[in-house]
Amino acid sequence: MVAACGTVTEAADVLHYTPSAVSQQLRALSKELGVDLIVQDGRRIRLTPAARVLLDRADELFSTWEEIRGDVLTAAEAGGGILRLCGFSTAAAALLPGVVASVRTSHPRYVVRIIEADPEECFKLLLADEADVAVVVAIATIPPTNDSRFEQRHLLEDPLDLLVPQTHRLAQEKSVLLGDLVTESWIMDRPGRPYHQLLQTACAAAGFSPAVAHIAAEWDTGAALVAGELGIAMIPRLAHLPTGYPVVRVPLRGDPTPSRHILTAIRRGSSRQPVIAAALAALDASARRCCS
Numbered sequence: 001m002v003a004a005c006g007t008v009t010e011a012a013d014v015l016h017y018t019p020s021a022v023s024q025q026l027r028a029l030s031k032e033l034g035v036d037l038i039v040q041d042g043r044r045i046r047l048t049p050a051a052r053v054l055l056d057r058a059d060e061l062f063s064t065w066e067e068i069r070g071d072v073l074t075a076a077e078a079g080g081g082i083l084r085l086c087g088f089s090t091a092a093a094a095l096l097p098g099v100v101a102s103v104r105t106s107h108p109r110y111v112v113r114i115i116e117a118d119p120e121e122c123f124k125l126l127l128a129d130e131a132d133v134a135v136v137v138a139i140a141t142i143p144p145t146n147d148s149r150f151e152q153r154h155l156l157e158d159p160l161d162l163l164v165p166q167t168h169r170l171a172q173e174k175s176v177l178l179g180d181l182v183t184e185s186w187i188m189d190r191p192g193r194p195y196h197q198l199l200q201t202a203c204a205a206a207g208f209s210p211a212v213a214h215i216a217a218e219w220d221t222g223a224a225l226v227a228g229e230l231g232i233a234m235i236p237r238l239a240h241l242p243t244g245y246p247v248v249r250v251p252l253r254g255d256p257t258p259s260r261h262i263l264t265a266i267r268r269g270s271s272r273q274p275v276i277a278a279a280l281a282a283l284d285a286s287a288r289r290c291c292s
Contacts, residue, residue, distance in 0.1 A: 063267075081111075081275075082110065083112045087115075089116055107274070118194060126150065133265075134265040138262070154263060164232050170250055186231055186234075187233040
């Protein structure tokens with residue numbers, strides 16, 4: 001977790017330990033192995049080459065352990081426990097409730113919980129064994145799909161729509177080319193947030209940088225600002241808007257059509273656990289219903 005988070009303090013926060021407890025564990029492991037695992041590098045720490053080797057082999061061990069857990073649970077006549085699902089806000093609303101209902105039917109001895117979290121946090125929850133299945137948006141800051149710690153699979157493409165006031169010049173169009181919106185003022189999320197990255201990437205692919213008029217983190221706020229003719233916004237097809245606002249969704253087009261790539265992620269090897277396999281199958285079914 002220190003390697004994944006970059007600092008002892010952040011690793012401790014994710015694991016719900018104190019920083020001193022994490023440091024003590026690192027010292028104990030270093031003493032047991034007889035090698036230095038971390039060195040001080042200014043205000044941060046740096047992993048030694050020995051630590052990197054240990055991490056690579058530990059990933060193999062964790063993957064094998066997840067497979068063993070799956071084999072044991074498959075062999076058991078009946079099992080129970082807790083299944084933890086995590087995902088970004090749209091997925092948590094549009095996809096995960098149906099998964100909970102499906103898993104409760106197929107595995108009634110399990111308690112199923114949903115954790116709403118941004119994509120980067122979802123991977124930290126998987127690593128900390130605080131979540132079992134994640135639904136994430138493919139953005140630049142998440143681990144690559146070939147990361148040996150995880151199994152990532154494509155789930156669905158979520159097209160992006162333009163959100164405009166009913167009085168806007170484009171409100172009656174059947175579709176809009178993103179490149180035709182160069183002069184518009186935009187409502188978007190804060191820098192560093194997934195939605196901000198999504199909009200910036202889509203506009204860059206269309207050949208321009210969006211002019212930011214206002215910052216909004218919630219769809220409710222964004223819809224209210226658009227309704228007030230304070231700018232336009234981009235909204236995923238899966239996202240549900242509150243009713244009562246005089247706004248219109250207009251499909252975007254292009255080559256390719258602007259969309260979000262949505263993935264599932266689990267710890268490598270854990271797909272052999274029956275309840276996790278059931279959750280992944282239920283997610284696939286939910287995705288098919290959303291796309292139909």
